[in-house]
Amino acid sequence: MPPRRADAAPDGEDVSCETLLRTSAPLLAAYFARRVGHGQADLDDLVQEALIAVYLHRAHYDRTRPFRGWLFGIARHKMVDYFRSRRAHLQLSLIDDTCAVDGFEAQASARMDIERLLRALPHKQARVIRDTQIDGLTSSEAASRRGIGESDVRVSVHRGVKAMRRSIGIT
Structure with a gap:
């Protein structure tokens, strides 16, 4: 429901x-x-x-x-x-x-x-977007915090932001 x-x-x-x-x-x-x-x-x-x-x-x-x-x-x-x-x-x-x-x-x-948009994303994307875009960490710092690669952080941020833009009608 x-x-x-x-x-x-x-x-x-x-x-x-x-x-x-x-x-x-x-x-x-x-x-x-x-x-x-x-x-x-x-x-x-x-x-x-x-x-x-x-x-x-x-x-x-x-x-x-x-x-x-x-x-x-x-x-x-x-x-x-x-x-x-x-x-x-x-x-x-x-x-x-x-x-x-x-x-x-x-x-x-x-x-x-923003919180509503982040909740709609996969958990990993939401976490790295919070880390880099809200908390101000670098990709390297976010990667260390999450135990993932730096390129993985950048790709996840890119895909997450793209999904957020799409959900509010910005292409």
């Missing part, structure tokens, strides 16, 4: 809703950790409040718009409520980071897209 899509949750399907919330939790945690920087209990509370809001307002999500923008909009409102309730003030240097949802959203979205 294929996995259910997270965007099916607004229809009220329990499994899809659970998937949506589980997928959103780490994104929200990273968003709040970067901006709030207080204790873990505060971060957990913020994530829970945002997840509750996502659950309660999921019927209002417009499927023609990017989901992450909607999610981070809820997160931003929860963070503002958090600061208001504590009468806390943001440092001026943090205001740009707090308001700059687009940069964080794009980075998180890209990371999730």
Whole structure:
């Protein structure tokens, strides 16, 4: 049975809703950790409040718009409520980071897209692409790490990147 899509949750399907919330939790945690920087209990509370809001307002999500923008909009409102309730003030240097949802959203979205593409590749190709293209290792270093030949690393990277490009429609 294929996995259910997270965007099916607004229809009220329990499994899809659970998937949506589980997928959103780490994104929200990273968003709040970067901006709030207080204790873990505060971060957990913020994530829970945002997840509750996502659950309660999921019927209002417009499927023609990017989901992450909607999610981070809820997160931003929860963070503002958090600061208001504590009468806390943001440092001026943090205001740009707090308001700059687009940069964080794009980075998180890209990371999730790349991980999805890598999961579709054979394990060996995905590992050497991570080693060389994400972790920044040379072909020689990746070959040593994986116990394979340097040419094998280069061929695997080439084939893996080619497969990833094909899967997103770039030839």
